[in-house]
Each structure stands twice: as structure tokens, then as C-alpha cells.
Amino acid sequence: MRTICFYFQVHQPFRLRRYRFFDIGLQHNYYDEAANQGIMRKVADKCYLPTNEILLELIEHYGDRFKVAFSISGVCLDQFERYAPDVLNSFQRLAQSGGVEFLAETYPHSLAALCEGDEFERSVKRQHARIQELFGQDPQTFRNTELIYSDLIGARVAALGYTQMLTEGAKQVLGWKSPNYLYHNPIEPKLKLLLKNYQLSDDIAFRFSNRGWNGWPLTAEKFAQWLSALPPRDEMVNLFMDYETFGEHQWAETGIFDFLRALPNAIFTHTDFGFQTPAGVVASHQSVGALHVPYPISWADEERDLSAWLGNDLQNEAFRNLNELAPLVQKTNDADLQRDYLYLQTSDHFYYMCTKWFSDGDVHKYFNPYETPYAAFVNYMNVLSDFQLRLRAATPTGES
Structure with missing residues (x-):
């Protein structure tokens, strides 16, 4: 059976208040409390709470056949505790379901992997400990901020004990290769790499409600047909996206929640794919070779760079x-x-x-x-x- 890996990034920053030159040395409160609380509650009600409920229903209905993964930044966890404890509780219910893998990342959702020194390692260990504390899991998979990755960054991640890492299936490093296979880091072969299929991921995350797109309207059955039409040798499809895709980037009125509810059944009915977490993917697939990434890549923009x-x-x-x-x-x-x-x-x-x-x-x-x-x-x-x-x-x- 071929594999779908559904992974969601959950992050909200602490936005800064308007801080004037004349505040320097006098005012030390940097954060826009009203904006941070308001945005968190808005996204919680439009995205986090309803989507978590749908995922919990799917996991309860399909059991081990349906699985997803999350990476939640430490600064977002801090905001859950401060502004939206009901959201934190809903993620904890998902953790208890047995169908969710929680990933490690940098605590502040930072660019520290690009710097010398040990700030990167310190912030990763801090977020790892929070995942253990809040969700009772010991993360084995790493997702760096903005999917930023290079050979050297991968080696640092492997040195921290992680056995798999997510990154972008960028054309400039893949060349003729497909993102629909498992690869490994050339410096530390024990670190396996799951690459985002950005075409199919962005069909959901960015193009779903675009009436000018030739794939509109996107239904679960149509998406399943696209998956089924992939070359038979393709072993996996990694669908990585912001969690705010559901209800925030794509509003409920677009039908995005109906799409999510219907997707597992369409996959099981019309394809030979099943769902796995990143750790499950690595346990059930072999790397087809090293992926050389000499310079950092990311998910962002057409350039997929920094x-x-x-x-x-x-x-x-x-x-x-x-x-x-x-x-x-x-x-x-x-x-x-x-x-x-x-x-x-x-x-x-x-x-x-x-x-x-x-x-x-x-x-x-x-x-x-x-x-x-x-x-x-x-x-x-x-x-x-x-x-x-x-x-x-x-x-x-x-x-x-």
C-alpha cells in the first residue's frame, strides 16, 4: 500500500505593539496583547477547534487507518495557554486518540538553524520538552521553521537524536527526481527525509477556493483521482500545509471542511493509498538514496530559498x-x-x-x-x- 502523510504546521507569533523611539529605556512591554488575543481567538474559532473536532471524528471512525501529524511552535503553545486553553485541550484529546504524531521544531519558530552557536539546539530541546509535558509524546521527527533545510542543518538535527525530518520538495535540489519517495541526509544517512509534494499540497492550501483555477471545484473524489493517476512506482505523497488552511485561509463557506471530512473515504474507495505519520512512513519505507542540499531551501515563494x-x-x-x-x-x-x-x-x-x-x-x-x-x-x-x-x-x- 502506498502512503499519504498529512502534516500540519500550527504557529502564531507574539506580534509586537507599536513601539516608538521615545519608548526605548522607558517601556518594556513589547507585545500587542489585544491583537494577539484577538487573532488567536479568531483563528481558534474558525480553524483550530472545528478542524480538531473533524480530525478526532475521523480518527474515531477509521481507527488506525487514518493518521495525521502536527508541529506546534512553542510560542503558539504559550498563546494557547494564555488565550485559548480550550484549543490546547482539544489538541490533547487528539494526542490521546493514538492517531496523531507531534513533531519537534524550534521553540520560537526561529531561523536559529542558520546561525553558529548552540541557540538552535537549546530552542529545539525546549520545544521538545514542552511536547512531552503537554502531549505525552517523545518526538522522533523534526520539522524546521519554514521547512528550512540543508545538508548541514540536517546533520545538526541528526546530532540531536531525530531520525526523520520534513522539508520542501524543491525543484532546484530534486532535478529529475520525484518528491514521492523517501530520501536520506548525505552526511548522516540515519536521518531520513520526507519531501513535501508542493503541487498537491498547494492545490488544497492555496488553490482550493480559486474559481479561476482549472481544478476548481476541488472535491475529495477528484483529489483521489489525481492521487490514483500518479505513477504506480510513487511510494508516498507528503501533504504538508499550514493548519490555518482549514477555516482561515480557506473559509468554511468554500467547502473546505466538507472536503476534509470526505477525503479519507474517497482515498480508501478510489486509491491504493493509506495514511501514515512521518514516523510510520520511515518505519514502512526504505530510502531510495541521498538527497544533496548544499544550500538552504524553504517552502516559500517561487524561489524556495531564504x-x-x-x-x-x-x-x-x-x-x-x-x-x-x-x-x-x-x-x-x-x-x-x-x-x-x-x-x-x-x-x-x-x-x-x-x-x-x-x-x-x-x-x-x-x-x-x-x-x-x-x-x-x-x-x-x-x-x-x-x-x-x-x-x-x-x-x-x-x-x-
Whole structure:
């Protein structure tokens, strides 16, 4: 039997309030509490709660035949506890169902894997511990922020003990190869790689409600037919997408929830595919070979590179200033400073500074609180300046 791996990313950043130059040194509350709470409740009611209920119903109905996987950032878990404990409870019910695998990632949904030092390892271990605490699982699968991956990043992930990792099935690294097979890291062959089939994933995540798309309307039966038409040798299809696809990016009125409810039956009726979690995929399939990824790739935009986060001078200046503070943060025992440093690492802050407005422009506008990339940069750097003053005041004299 061939395999479908359904994986969902769950993440919301702590958005910053409008922080002026004149606030530096005087105001240390950086977060827009009203916006963060309002957006979390909005997405909870439109997406998280109804979709979790559907998945729980499907798992109870189909038993071991239906499985999914989640990666939930630590900053999102913090917001669940603060603003939406009912959502956290619903994810815990899913964990108890036996049909869900929870993945490890960086706690703040950060770009730390691109940096030297051990901040990446520290934040991964922190999120791993939270998954164990809240869901009773010991993650074996890793999903890096924005599916960012390279050979060297994979080696770091393997050194942390993970045996499989998700990433993008980017054309520039696959070439003639198909994403519908299992691969492995060339430096650490024990780390297996599951590649996103972005064509079929984006049919659901981005094109589902597009009436100008030649695949509209997309029904569960039509999607099953597309799967059945894949080459018989294709062993798996990895459908990776933001969880907000259901109810938020694609509103309930589009029929997205009906599609999700009907999909397992259509798959079982019309194809030779079954559902598995990433760990299940690796347990039941062999790698067909090493996948060489010398430079980092991601899911984003047509380029599938890092330019959505580190593609201009604003982003790189902010990122450099942030990372220079890591040694000082590790020297302080101040819990507030450590928390703020985590939240300031979230990749969304750099995404808001993106100056790319091409075919993927609407993606960059999602819940973006700023009018311009420059406004995002100025606001972030004001916050970072205040954070640096607090950090240096808390650091023992003579250390820098």
C-alpha cells in the first residue's frame, strides 16, 4: 500500500505593539496583547477547534487507518495557554486518540538553524520538552521553521537524536527526481527525509477556493483521482500545509471542511493509498538514496530559498543585531529576558520586512500588522534597542 502523510504546521507569533523611539529605556512591554488575543481567538474559532473536532471524528471512525501529524511552535503553545486553553485541550484529546504524531521544531519558530552557536539546539530541546509535558509524546521527527533545510542543518538535527525530518520538495535540489519517495541526509544517512509534494499540497492550501483555477471545484473524489493517476512506482505523497488552511485561509463557506471530512473515504474507495505519520512512513519505507542540499531551501515563494526572511538589507541588519545578543542572553538568569529573546527570534518578524511583492504577495500580507517593510524594521529595531539596554544592565560588569 502506498502512503499519504498529512502534516500540519500550527504557529502564531507574539506580534509586537507599536513601539516608538521615545519608548526605548522607558517601556518594556513589547507585545500587542489585544491583537494577539484577538487573532488567536479568531483563528481558534474558525480553524483550530472545528478542524480538531473533524480530525478526532475521523480518527474515531477509521481507527488506525487514518493518521495525521502536527508541529506546534512553542510560542503558539504559550498563546494557547494564555488565550485559548480550550484549543490546547482539544489538541490533547487528539494526542490521546493514538492517531496523531507531534513533531519537534524550534521553540520560537526561529531561523536559529542558520546561525553558529548552540541557540538552535537549546530552542529545539525546549520545544521538545514542552511536547512531552503537554502531549505525552517523545518526538522522533523534526520539522524546521519554514521547512528550512540543508545538508548541514540536517546533520545538526541528526546530532540531536531525530531520525526523520520534513522539508520542501524543491525543484532546484530534486532535478529529475520525484518528491514521492523517501530520501536520506548525505552526511548522516540515519536521518531520513520526507519531501513535501508542493503541487498537491498547494492545490488544497492555496488553490482550493480559486474559481479561476482549472481544478476548481476541488472535491475529495477528484483529489483521489489525481492521487490514483500518479505513477504506480510513487511510494508516498507528503501533504504538508499550514493548519490555518482549514477555516482561515480557506473559509468554511468554500467547502473546505466538507472536503476534509470526505477525503479519507474517497482515498480508501478510489486509491491504493493509506495514511501514515512521518514516523510510520520511515518505519514502512526504505530510502531510495541521498538527497544533496548544499544550500538552504524553504517552502516559500517561487524561489524556495531564504529570501522571504533574509532577502534584503533590512532583514539582514535586524537578524545580525538579534544574533549578536545570544551570548549575553545565555549568561543571564532573568526569565523575562530569556522569554523576550525567544519571542524576538520568531521568523514572522523578519517576514514582515520582506520587500518581495510578486506572485506570492498575498502570503506575505497574512496578518501583517505593518503598512510597509520599513515600518516593520523600525518597530523591531526600537524593541531590540530597549531589549539590549535591559540585557546589558542584567549582565555582570565587564562581560559583553
